[in-house]
């Protein structure tokens with residue numbers, strides 16, 4: 001599959017998946033990245049910028065980068081007057097111009113490439129974005145729970161739209177979650193797209209963070225800080241740049 005993520009994201013996906021109450025996620029980031037007032041934080045693959053904007057509202061400075069130009073335009077509009085800057089950029093290569101005190105890659109924005117070495121590059125860019133001592137959080141699917149609770153079809157939204165229907169398959173030989181998304185926008189227009197994410201299990205996420213240079217790696221199962229296990233909704237790996 002080509003770089004499916006380059007033209008995958010649209011307004012319907014933003015409305016149904018990215019717009020959310022992010023208070024608990026922000027609490028987690030402030031605590032686990034050990035953020036102090038005025039610290040600069042990098043939101044890698046920031047989507048519509050809601051976490052970066054939330055942090056800016058809480059007294060931090062934020063920079064975000066995402067490949068999706070309409071999402072970046074929306075983030076810039078929503079961040080007017082806040083200490084937040086957004087770049088339309090590829091996180092496999094992009095580093096913020098100023099070294100940051102903390103960084104995160106949130107809500108399954110990782111593991112898209114076929115090659116592990118390419119995915120690792122994204123973590124290396126996060127590592128390079130930090131000052132020594134800075135912390136990074138990677139919020140990812142909890143692969144054991146995805147296997148355990150596998151559902152071949154999922155729906156979100158309302159019949160009149162916006163709506164997303166996902167038909168899902170796990171390619172167990174490649175260890176990837178493959179999904180066909182049928183999105184219907186508010187005007188009733190339908191479109192189809194596919195996604196593919198490598199189901200890195202928790203221990204492998206920790207290895208990838210280690211390979212990128214991070215140390216003191218912890219694996220958590222949710223934003224409440226519980227340890228990760230087979231039932232956890234998420235796997236959040238947190239590491240520190242020595």
Ligand SMILES: C[S@@+](CC[C@H](N)C(=O)[O-])C[C@H]1O[C@@H](n2cnc3c(N)ncnc32)[C@H](O)[C@@H]1O
Pocket residue numbers: 005009018044045046047048051065066067068071089090091092105106107108109112
């Ligand atoms: C599931 S969304 C999550 C967005 C955001 N992190 C959040 O918490 O809502 C994944 C985002 O990653 C972005 N993305 C995927 N690959 C990227 C890349 N190589 N460089 C920059 N952004 C990327 C997509 O455009 C999309 O906005």
